[in-house]
Amino acid sequence: MLSAPAGATVGAVKSAPPPPADGRRPPAAPHRRTRPWPWLRLRTRTLLLQCAVVTLVVCTAFGAFAHDSEQRLTREYQQRALAVARTLAGEADIRAAVARWSDAADRPGGGAAHASRATLVNGALNSRAETVRRRTDALFVVLTDDRGIRLSHPDAAELGRRVSTDPSAALSGHEELARHRAHLGEEVVAKVPVRAPGSRRVVGEANVGVSAASVHAEQTRVLLSGLGWLVAALLVGLAASVLLARRWKRLTLGLEPEELATLVQEQEAVLHGIGEGVLALDTRDRVTVANDEVRTLLGIEAVPGTPVRELGLTPRVRSVLREPDAGRAAMAVVGERVLVVSARTVRREGRRLGTLLTVRDRTAVESLTRQLDAVRTMSAALRAQRHEFANRLHVLSGLVHSDRPEQAAGYLDSLLVSGPLGETLPDPDPRAVRDASLRAFLSAKAAAARERGVTLVVGGGTWVPRAVTAPVDVTTVLGNLVDNAVDAAQAGRRTPRRVEVELIGVDDALLATVADSGDGVAATRRHDLFDEGASTKEPDADALGGRGVGLPLARQIARARGGDLRLTAPGAPPAPAGPSEEAPPGTTAAAADSAPDNTADGAPDDRVTGGAVFVARLPGVLACADEPPRDEAPDETPSDEDPTDEPPGEGPTGEDPAHEPPGEGPTGEDPAREGRTGDAPPRESPTDDPPEHPV
Structure with a gap:
């Protein structure tokens, strides 16, 4: 038989962990208190506790009532016995008879102690005492002389004997109430002194006793009558406890205290942890x-x-x-x-x-939405450029296949001096908008507007010689204004549908003016145009939160930078032309009479009139570095006279004279560009005077 190794514990399930290297004992695991009676739910425990409390209270009250009733009944019977004793001790014949027995006891061989029992039984005192006892339902009525010898008693054998209790108090002239146990049982006794007739001398005492059984019987009757009220009170208390337990269950949704504490902690964590x-x-x-x-x-x-x-x-x-x-x-x-x-x-x-x-932060989502919108706009611009370049290649292919190399070369030269903005913006100066991202943004917006049948033009007074340092704010404000203007121009009744954007850089501030050829802003919507949720467009079910966010957001961005955004001209819908005159396209009849003549050499007017005009001022969005004046810009060619250094409208357009075909007019327009095929309509020559915008 194998024996266990020394020090091994027989029947051990697993060995104890080794002591730590530093010799210190690991801290004991916290003791988790378990609730008493874990099988009882809160409602049951509460009900049992309330029932116990109600029962204890009712029983305590009943015990106090029983004790009080016993004391009250005892005092009541004592007063009754005292009244009988006083009445008996006050009768004249009783006083005289007791006085004779007391005087006889002073003589040798006299007194009640030496009288025969028959004399005492048949005496007047015993007869009178028994009559009173039967009438008052007392336990006993005893008369004694001044030595405590009984002169009357219900038991004839006790006549002539000394009383069993101390008579000294009554014989001293004092009334006494007592409760004690005698040979007749427990009794309530009243003792009254009997005085001699016509004097204050005490010659005996009158004892009247009431059985305690009578007191107990009366008390039992009273307690039985109160027991019904006790049971009724107990039932009412138990019913109230049950109702309270049910209400508690409804209020706590049937959860235990531990579950309530856990629920509150979890809800607090979730409430302050969600985004x-x-x-x-x-x-x-x-x-x-x-x-x-x-x-x-x-x-x-x-x-x-x-x-x-x-x-x-x-x-x-x-x-x-x-x-x-x-x-x-x-x-x-x-x-x-x-x-x-x-x-x-x-x-x-x-x-x-x-x-x-509930409030959700959509700032990051809105930024991503603007970036996605920029990507979509750029993709639309690329799609338009692809279509435009395809048309150009078709024209070039036709010229090559028709054996017209000179015209093909001239067409290629015309393409070299045009760019993405050249198809949408009239005669742009390459340096008018120095920032490449802003030029790309305008180009993309112009391409997107052209796909919707709206022409976006850059005003002749545009001059932004510095880089944009806050492109997100600029594109947000300008993008919202351009999008709203394109929507208004597309929905308007004026033709051609046009949007004009003019940008002016003043120090580090950018002044942006956006005008459209739409029907203007109705008078009923002008007061809340910049309120959140207010929009002149139809509600869009697909738009999260509806419309009416662009203008408030743009104004908020402008004011956050110390600028502002406002509506300077609300515009108005076009009026029908009169029968005797024909209104020009894109103007009202009233505007046709009052509009200044902005044409030169028969060129049509490019100004956008009739619609709403918004002006935004954005401080701190342009670079603060000093830029050279426009007429002193660095030359891009080694020539001493660079035609591109002259502002637009005051000299050559910046095109290479070697590429100018014969017949070019004074405005620098290329007739070949007007006659080429493509999606863009023939371009109109700009006006001599740039449009005036209220900035």
Whole structure:
């Protein structure tokens, strides 16, 4: 038989972990207290506890009532016995008879102690005492002399004997009430002194006793009558405990205290851990719950108990709270953030509990949306350029196959001096917009507008000689204005549909003017044009939060930089032409009479009139480095006289004279460009005077 090695513990399941190297004992695991009676739920434990408390209270009250009733009955029977004893001791014949027995006891061989029992039994005192005892239902009525010898007693054998209790108090002239046990049982006794007739001398005592059994019987009757009230009170208390337990269950949703604590902790963690803002209001529109995210997004304190009118919410957010069941989210601009807010009414069992406002930050999504919109615009521009280049290649292919090399070479030369903006912007100066990203943005917007049947032109006064340092803000403001202008021009009744953009750089500020040929802004919409959610367009079900965000966001960006965005000319829809005159395209009849003559040498007017005009001022978006004046720009050719150094409209257009075909006019236009095939319509010569914009 194998024996266990020394030091091994027989039957051990696993060995103890080795002690730490430093000799210190590892800290003991925290003791987890277990609740008593884990098999009982909170409702059951509460019910049992309440029942125990109710039972204890009722029983204690009943015990106090029983003790009080016993004391009360004892005093009542004592007073009854005292009254009988006083009456008996006050009768004259009783006083005289007792006085004779007391005087006889002073003589040798006299007194009740030496009298025969028959004499005492048949005596007047015993007869009178028995009559009183039977009438008052007393236990005994005893008369004694001044030595305590019984002169009357219910038991004849006790006559002539000394009383069993101390008679000294009564014989001293004092009344006494006592409760003690004698040979007749437990009794309540009243002792009254008997005085001699006509004097204060005590000659004996009158003892009247009432059995304690009578007191107990009366007390039992009283307690039995109160027992019914006891049971009724106990039942009412138990019923109230059951109802309270049920209500507690409804209020706690049937959860245990541990579950409630865990639920509160989890909800608190979720409430402050989610990326959305949550603001809860009660039925009186006071804040009840607000997480950290909603305080950050809305820029409010939101202390519980604060009325919603004191939170400083924007009008857009307040309008969402006023209509909590609108069924869709709304976009709001708060500070530099674009938020999606939604509100709903919280109800439980058909009862309104309050309003819940959820806020989501859409600033990053809006930035991605703008970038995606730029990509889409660029792809549309590339698609238009691909189509345009395909048409040019078709023309070039036709000239080559028709054996016209000179015309093909001239056509190629004309293509070299044109670019993406050359098809959409009239005679642009390459240095008018120095920033490449801004030129690409305008080119993309022009291509996208052309696909929608709208011509986007750059005003002749455009001059931005510095690089853009805040392209996101510039493209956001300018993009919203251009998009709105293209929408207005496309929906308007004037033709041709045109949008004009003029950009002027003043120090580090950019002044942008956007005009369209649309029907203008209605008078009913001018007061809330820059309010969040307000829009002159039809609602778009696919747009998250609806329309009415672009202009408020653009104005918010402009004002955040110390600038502004405003509507300088609301415009008006075109009026029908009169029968005797024909209004020019794109102008109203009134405008045709008052418009200045901006044509030169018969060239048509390129100004965009009739629609709305928006002006934006964006400080701090251009580079602060000093730029050389326009007439002292660095030459791009070794020639001493670079024609590109002259501002537009004051000299040559900057085209290479070697590439100018014969017959070129004074404006520098290439007749070959007017007659070439392609998607773009023939270009019109610019006016001599650049359009004047209210900046």
